Amino acid sequence: MRERYASGISDDTAKKMIELLNANLANVIDLTLDGKQCHWNLQGKGFIGVHQLLDDTADRIREISDTIAERIVILGGQPNGLASRVAKDSILDDYPTDITEVDQHVREITDRYKKVAETLREAIDTAGDAGDEDTADLLTEASRIIDKDAWFIGANAPKK
Template structure:
């Protein structure tokens, strides 16, 4: 591990939190890429609004990724957002490439946002149990952002 900048956190906890943060970094990067895949391929009624929304949500996800990566460095770890790592470690399956209609994409992407948010909530608990409240707070902020964007995206799906 590199030099740690977080005081009061022992090496074992710092390593455990760095690992937890890196796991969630992979998920958030993958979710960002899924959002862009959707952005590039959706068609149909409501296209332009969702298309523009997905640019905004991708920006927020990149901010979350930066926040996570910076916390890893603060803890003395090394953030790993390489494509090969993300592909190997993300909890998300490959985004379907056979859909085009706005409602299909909205349902698919909203489901993925909810899955990543649920994983972040588990990470909140793990960080709190480890005594790293700063990392727990980071995961809380990330889950709030992702929950809100899941709501924004999901609001574009017609009711069944």
């Protein structure tokens, strides 16, 4: 473990938080890639609005990735965002490559956003229980952003 910059956190807690953050980093990176896969392949009514929205949401998720990675370094760890790590550790299944319609993509990507947000909320509790309120706060902000983007994207789904 590198030198820790966060004070008041034990080495054991820092190690646990590094693992927790790296796991969530894999999910967030995968979500970014899924969003781009969706962005590149959707077609149909409402295409341009969703297409542009997905660019905006990808930018926000990349900021979340950077913030998570920086926190890992602050805690003395090494962020691991390698494609092989993301593929191995992400909670998300491979994005379907056989869909094209906007409605199909909106449902698929919205579900993925919700799944990542749920995992972030579980991590918030874990960080809080470990006494690392800074990590819990970071994850809370990430969860808020991803929840909001899930709502923005999901608002493009047809009403049932």
